Amino acid sequence: xxxxxxxxxxxxxxxxxxxxxxxxxxxxxxxxxxxxxxxxxxxxxxxxxxxxxxxxxxxxxxxxxxxxxxxxxxxxxxxxxxxxxxxxxxxxxxxxxxxxxxxxxxxxxxxxxxxxxxxxxxxxxxxxxxxxxxxxxxxxxxxxxxxxxxxxxxxxxxxxxxxxxxxxxxxxxxxxxxxxxxxxxxxxxxxxxxxxxxxxxxxxxxxxxxxxxxxxxxxxxxxxxxxxxxxxxxxxxxxxxxxxxxxxxxxxxxxxxxxxxxxxxxxxxxxxxxxxxxxxxxxxxxxxxxxxxxxxxxxxxxxxxxxxxxxxxxxxxxxxxxxxxxxxxx
Amino acid sequence: xxxxxxxxxxxxxxxxxxxxxxxxxxxxxxxxxxxxxxxxxxxxxxxxxxxxxxxxxxxxxxxxxxxxxxxxxxxxxxxxxxxxxxxxxxxxxxxxxxxxxxxxxxxxxxxxxxxxxxxxxxxxxxxxxxxxxxxxxxxxxxxxxxxxxxxxxxxxxxxxxxxxxxxxxxxxxxxxxxxxxxxxxxxxxxxxxxxxxxxxxxxxxxxxxxxxxxxxxxxxxxxxxxxxxxxxxxxxxxxxxxxxxxxxxxxxxxxxxxxxxxxxxxxxxxxxxxxxxxxxxxxxxxxxxxxxxxxxxxxxxxxxxxxxxxxxxxxxxxxxxxxxxxxxxxxxxxxxxxxxxxxxxxxxxxxxxxxxxxxxxxxxxxxxxxxxxxxxxxxxxxxxxxxxxxxxxxxxxxxxxxxxxxxxxxxxxxxxxxxxxxxxxxxxxxxxxxxxxxxxxxxxxxxxxxxxxxxxxxxxxxxxxxxxxxxxxxxxxxxxx
Numbered sequence: 001x002x003x004x005x006x007x008x009x010x011x012x013x014x015x016x017x018x019x020x021x022x023x024x025x026x027x028x029x030x031x032x033x034x035x036x037x038x039x040x041x042x043x044x045x046x047x048x049x050x051x052x053x054x055x056x057x058x059x060x061x062x063x064x065x066x067x068x069x070x071x072x073x074x075x076x077x078x079x080x081x082x083x084x085x086x087x088x089x090x091x092x093x094x095x096x097x098x099x100x101x102x103x104x105x106x107x108x109x110x111x112x113x114x115x116x117x118x119x120x121x122x123x124x125x126x127x128x129x130x131x132x133x134x135x136x137x138x139x140x141x142x143x144x145x146x147x148x149x150x151x152x153x154x155x156x157x158x159x160x161x162x163x164x165x166x167x168x169x170x171x172x173x174x175x176x177x178x179x180x181x182x183x184x185x186x187x188x189x190x191x192x193x194x195x196x197x198x199x200x201x202x203x204x205x206x207x208x209x210x211x212x213x214x215x216x217x218x219x220x221x222x223x224x225x226x227x228x229x230x231x232x233x234x235x236x237x238x239x240x241x242x243x244x245x246x247x248x249x250x251x252x253x254x255x256x257x258x259x260x261x262x263x264x265x266x267x268x269x270x271x272x273x274x275x276x277x278x279x280x281x282x283x284x285x286x287x288x289x290x291x292x293x294x295x296x297x298x299x300x301x302x303x304x305x306x307x308x309x310x311x312x313x314x315x316x317x318x319x320x321x322x323x324x325x326x327x328x329x330x
Numbered sequence: 331x332x333x334x335x336x337x338x339x340x341x342x343x344x345x346x347x348x349x350x351x352x353x354x355x356x357x358x359x360x361x362x363x364x365x366x367x368x369x370x371x372x373x374x375x376x377x378x379x380x381x382x383x384x385x386x387x388x389x390x391x392x393x394x395x396x397x398x399x400x401x402x403x404x405x406x407x408x409x410x411x412x413x414x415x416x417x418x419x420x421x422x423x424x425x426x427x428x429x430x431x432x433x434x435x436x437x438x439x440x441x442x443x444x445x446x447x448x449x450x451x452x453x454x455x456x457x458x459x460x461x462x463x464x465x466x467x468x469x470x471x472x473x474x475x476x477x478x479x480x481x482x483x484x485x486x487x488x489x490x491x492x493x494x495x496x497x498x499x500x501x502x503x504x505x506x507x508x509x510x511x512x513x514x515x516x517x518x519x520x521x522x523x524x525x526x527x528x529x530x531x532x533x534x535x536x537x538x539x540x541x542x543x544x545x546x547x548x549x550x551x552x553x554x555x556x557x558x559x560x561x562x563x564x565x566x567x568x569x570x571x572x573x574x575x576x577x578x579x580x581x582x583x584x585x586x587x588x589x590x591x592x593x594x595x596x597x598x599x600x601x602x603x604x605x606x607x608x609x610x611x612x613x614x615x616x617x618x619x620x621x622x623x624x625x626x627x628x629x630x631x632x633x634x635x636x637x638x639x640x641x642x643x644x645x646x647x648x649x650x651x652x653x654x655x656x657x658x659x660x661x662x663x664x665x666x667x668x669x670x671x672x673x674x675x676x677x678x679x680x681x682x683x684x685x686x687x688x689x690x691x692x693x694x695x696x697x698x699x700x701x702x703x704x705x706x707x708x709x710x711x712x713x714x715x716x717x718x719x720x721x722x723x724x725x726x727x728x729x730x731x732x733x734x735x736x737x738x739x740x741x742x743x744x745x746x747x748x749x750x751x752x753x754x755x756x757x758x759x760x761x762x763x764x765x766x767x768x769x770x771x772x773x774x775x776x777x778x779x780x781x782x783x784x785x786x787x788x789x790x791x792x793x794x795x796x797x798x799x800x801x802x803x804x805x806x807x808x809x810x811x
Contacts, residue, residue: 011507011583015514015547018539018587021604023518026535029598031528062457064395064466070671074594076664177668180745188596190531198461198523199533201596205671205738208749230383234750238380238757240387240394 030190039295040303048195049289056286059279061198070202071211071290073184076176080154082146087138088165097164098134098145101157171302182216183209185293186301192292207239214291220284224276227283229266245280248272348702350429351420354436355702356785358416359695361444363778365408370771372401377764380757391455399466400454405683406464407475408447413691414552415482418505420698421559422486425502426493432485439481446474460524462537464544469524476516483509500575504555507583508548515543531596542590545679549687550582550650554619556694557647562626564640564697565633570625574618581615589657592670609661616654623647638713642693645721649685653678668742673756674735677728685724692720692777699781703788712780719773727766734759
């Protein structure tokens with residue numbers, strides 16, 4: 001019997017399996033993603049980037065920035081913190097609850113992990129906790145009273161504090177080396193790239209991760225100066241200067257408002273100025289638009305509620321962080 | 331696989347098969363050698379930028395983000411795929427005891443392919459990169475590449491169809507699947523990522539699928555086809571086990587395409603999980619290849635010292651095994667270890683393309699071309715020089731990159747270490763890898779010299795006699811009136 005056609009079919013299906021798995025299925029699942037709402041405030045997320053930032057994305061693509069910069073924050077897990085917001089009226093009961101919760105309590109497994117992986121600049125848990133400490137704690141509210149717990153542990157602590165008449169909440173806190181480094185508040189998810197083309201999550205971190213560079217460095221002028229001369233900010237930077245995105249030109253009647261403010265050793269000779277080309281301005285707009293830190297259902301985290309207004313006057317719009325990840329919000 | 335077939339088809343048939351493919355094979359390998367040289371020039375420029383970031387930073391087309399993909403595309407499309415197609419065609423003709431069908435198609439296809447790579451690499455340098463790793467060449471180049479591949483592939487399928495030896499050798503399975511697989515994945519990636527792109531992060535999944543399908547399916551299929559043919563052939567043995575080889579075939583085509591999505595990718599969790607499982611399954615073909623090659627060569631290790639082609643193919647196969655081990659280690663690592671976005675990723679990629687595929691192709695070229703030209707290479711010493719340059723170059727590139735990645739991963743884990751300190755600690759290794767790039771550039775120059783030397787050696791007597799014939803007629807013409 002001739003097995004040729006049968007073998008051909010078998011090979012075809014073997015090859016087709018990965019095609020179905022990683023082309024067809026992602027297209028059905030991820031390719032059909034829609035905008036979603038943030039957990040805090042329910043703002044629409046993501047919002048398309050501004051036109052200038054979209055042009056900047058193309059500059060980013062053309063110059064292969066993704067060869068050195070990733071845009072994916074990675075998260076190794078999620079822990080819960082107990083946030084005490086109000087002490088209530090029965091201070092003694094709250095203090096004794098705090099003492100019960102903290103004094104002599106051994107580190108939980110998640111706490112130990114959080115410490116060993118250095119999760120967060122958050123202080124390591126206090127080992128000896130006195131009544132004095134508890135009293136001091138109550139003067140600085142809201143305050144994280146326990147950190148790095150599992151959800152049931154945190155909920156139990158919240159219950160105990162609530163029973164003492166205080167107001168407490170369980171906060172969801174993503175952890176991981178990237179997050180501890182300040183590269184983001186949560187992991188990067190598919191939603192963050194919804195309106196981008198091409199999507200360039202990067203393969204390598206020759207330079208720092210840029211998923212949230214717009215949060216860390218929101219000033220486009222900083223980016224322009226950095227693109228022109230990366231060495232001015234970090235002597236040992238391995239980033240090449242992108243002088244071809246700038247032009248040196250004679251100052252006409254008065255200096256251009258866009259001209260770079262440079263340290264003397266980099267400044268051009270008098271009568272000349274360094275002006276960013278449109279591509280550089282677009283790239284800076286794109287970089288400042290990179291903010292992928294909105295709390296989402298797929299990557300939850302608790303963010304601080306807006307500070308309570310001092311008066312009864314309505315909150316000024318924009319003063320809230322209802323949509324901290326909305327890229328076009330600036 | 332019969333003893334007779336391994337010891338080669340009848341001389342007349344072999345000569346016929348080789349003569350039919352001689353000009354195109356010379357063209358393919360000369361083209362591939364030129365791309366290898368050009369690619370490693372770009373690699374060297376990219377590498378020097380780690381010694382001095384402002385080196386050649388002024389012209390936009392030489393900025394790191396353009397030179398680096400230009401280098402990888404020269405290597406992948408200019409050298410690897412082109413040389414792979416050349417070896418595949420020769421193997422199909424030789425194993426089928428027939429001639430390469432319609433060499434004219436191959437000629438046009440090769441010209442189109444090389445034009446495509448010129449347009450593609452030029453486009454990347456010009457700033458037209460698509461932004462997808464391993465698929466940077468812009469859409470206009472993709473059309474040329476696709477058309478060129480289809481013409482060459484058509485000739486391959488026709489050659490396979492016209493085979494006179496009905497019993498199939500395992501290499502034919504590998505090559506036949508590879509011939510179909512590339513247009514499938516390339517068309518998929520081009521259509522869904524460039525021509526009419528899908529939305530959002532689905533691009534990440536498809537791009538990862540393409541990379542894995544090329545690097546973990548196509549390259550191993552063609553490279554192992556060559557290894558399973560040339561290792562027994564050059565060691566004058568039978569392949570130890572046909573069934574082990576077929577196990578490798580089925581495993582590679584079944585799991586290879588699933589291996590691309592790294593832990594922590596911004597995609598639904600089942601995708602990296604599937605990828606990890608698939609990558610772990612590579613242990614099966616890994617063991618099968620190691621066993622098969624070891625058993626085939628058992629007792630004939632001396633052949634490695636005698637024959638540069640065998641040494642190349644063997645070193646390349648070893649490279650594949652190492653690459654798969656590293657790939658499994660990377661896939662198995664927890665997200666808590668930040669090793670996925672470090673220099674270990676390019677170390678793995680270079681190990682797979684240079685350390686495995688390119689080395690096997692060099693060996694295959696050194697085994698094929700003398701038969702095609704029916705003369706020996708001008709200098710055996712140069713072949714060995716190429717071997718040692720290439721192997722030490724690969725080692726001096728991959729090992730420092732791997733070390734840089736390991737250091738980077740360890741230090742990134744501690745958030746108290748500033749990022750610049752992490753960069754500084756990996757920098758000495760990156761600078762060391764420049765030596766590897768330099769050695770590889772030299773190695774590729776020697777390869778070009780060897781192939782060109784053989785071509786000259788073959789064509790010069792013919793050109794001289796043709797010239798003599800042509801000039802000899804002149805007096806007759808003059809004497810006529």
